[in-house]
Amino acid sequence: METMASITEVPVIQVLEKEHYFSQALVPLPSAVPYPPLAPSSLLLRTKLLALTVNNFTYAKLGFLAHWWDVHYLSASTPAPYDDPSKYGRLSAWGWAEVLELTHTGVPAGSFFWGYQPIGTLPQDLTNINIRADGPAYAALTRIMFETAYLMNRYALGSLASTPSTKEAGTRGATFLLCTRGDNEPVAQLTGVSSEYSKAFVEGTGLYDMVASTAESSPAEVLAKMGISESEKIVLVDFGGRAKVGITWATALRPVYPNFLMLCVGYEILELSETDALAVLQAYGTTSVIVNMGELLDQAIKIEGEVKYYENLQRAWESFHKEGIKGLEIR
Ligand SMILES: NC(=O)c1ccc[n+]([C@@H]2O[C@H](COP(=O)([O-])OP(=O)(O)OC[C@H]3O[C@@H](n4cnc5c(N)ncnc54)[C@H](OP(=O)(O)O)[C@@H]3O)[C@@H](O)[C@H]2O)c1
CATH class of the missing domain: 3.40.50 (Rossmann fold)
Known part of the structure; x- marks a missing residue:
């Protein structure tokens, strides 16, 4: 398994203009690395497999109402002009994230997590998530x-x-x-x-x-x-x-x-x-x-x-x- 310190690759996130979500920007975040050490009882996850369906557009269209823009915020390392959350945001998609590193004792190394995953390679740290085993692509879709x-x-x-x-x-x-x-x-x-x-x-x-x-x-x-x-x-x-x-x-x-x-x-x-x-x-x-x-x-x-x-x-x-x-x- 990788450790926070060993991940040096510059992550890239998808950013959408909230009112014009038919075009996307893929934004590198050089200042995100190196990552800080992982807190106790935490998991460091990176999105591995995403479903692209009609639903992705529903989340963009109604994100302002159902707060889908707020699930994964623009990180502090997002550069201008994309760092303005009133204009830009990140969406997510249903799918799987891989565990890059963990300090949580209840989760086996090599686990994958089902959920509403952020689009991009920037890892997320999380606690208290449920685990389910499934055919990953079938479930994502x-x-x-x-x-x-x-x-x-x-x-x-x-x-x-x-x-x-x-x-x-x-x-x-x-x-x-x-x-x-x-x-x-x-x-x-x-x-x-x-x-x-x-x-x-x-x-x-x-x-x-x-x-x-x-x-x-x-x-x-x-x-x-x-x-x-x-x-x-x-x-x-x-x-x-x-x-x-x-x-x-x-x-x-x-x-x-x-x-x-x-x-x-x-x-x-x-x-x-x-x-x-x-x-x-x-x-x-x-x-x-x-x-x-x-x-x-x-x-x-x-x-x-x-x-x-x-x-x-x-x-x-x-x-x-x-x-x-x-x-x-x-x-
Ligand atoms: N209300 C809720 O709580 C809730 C929950 C889950 C999903 N949803 C919504 O349910 C809908 C279906 O979900 P999904 O994401 O699973 O759909 P999907 O499988 O990606 O697509 C479903 C169908 O939409 C049609 N379609 C219309 N415009 C299309 C386009 N430009 N490209 C491809 N297909 C298009 C196609 O049927 P035709 O070829 O016959 O047009 C396609 O088979 C979405 O609008 C999603 O947001 C709502």
Whole structure:
């Protein structure tokens, strides 16, 4: 294992301008080395493997609201002009960090840590972290979406029926669009809706009763062809489809299906100012239920208790992981 003193390589971090996050700066930090000695009971971690998914852009877009810019601060060694936290910040991505050095007795050398990792080669020192063993790339790519779906299935969809704004839209017997089937089984029919680019993959997963294209000009006709009558319940789950497809489908289906409910999980990749991002959220909030994994997690832990929640989640994750997603190949 390396020691703090032996790490002399100049680290590089990714820095984004908070309001223009489509371009990045890779900033070397020569004054960060040599690193100070590691405090007792600590770990020195360096990001090893990151997932690049649509989610990275969500964190950039809504970082000001959910404090994602505050998870890993600009370090004191960041040079001008990037040292101004009102304008610049660091984002992170789900993935794995390797242990470079440790003074913590409960952690074996060579461990890897799962979490929201900073982007760059600057090590971070941490204490009190949980350990889980997993297929690293698979977990980096799918674990957060898996946990979001797990939480939605168990702690949101059932209870939606009793929330005042959606009491007519109970999900039992509903047709789900853009969604994966979970343990919350009372779904009558599950339809995936994807771009032409992703359609073959989505069909190949075998998870859906039917797969439609987001290019369809008449979503209501698609549902009619599936034999779904106007009295049925429809739940549209938007995972951030391209070109405002979620809104287009909702606008087309709402007048036809009185029992219609839209859940917003993701948002289209766009570089928006804080004001515009808030306006988008507010617009969705007036007509849809906005899904927030963090809030669901807090609720679930309150209901189950932390230990039981994580035991059940781990069991479900292992079984999902064992089965895998058909067609998802990681090299
Ligand atoms: N609400 C929450 O608490 C929560 C929690 C976790 C994740 N999320 C959100 O859920 C969404 C999906 O998460 P993910 O990161 O796992 O997504 P992902 O797998 O990277 O992408 C999901 C799909 O987005 C579509 N897409 C749209 N624009 C794209 C582009 N420019 N490049 C590539 N694909 C694009 C693709 O489908 P098509 O080809 O069919 O368009 C793709 O298959 C994200 O918006 C994420 O932020 C929300």
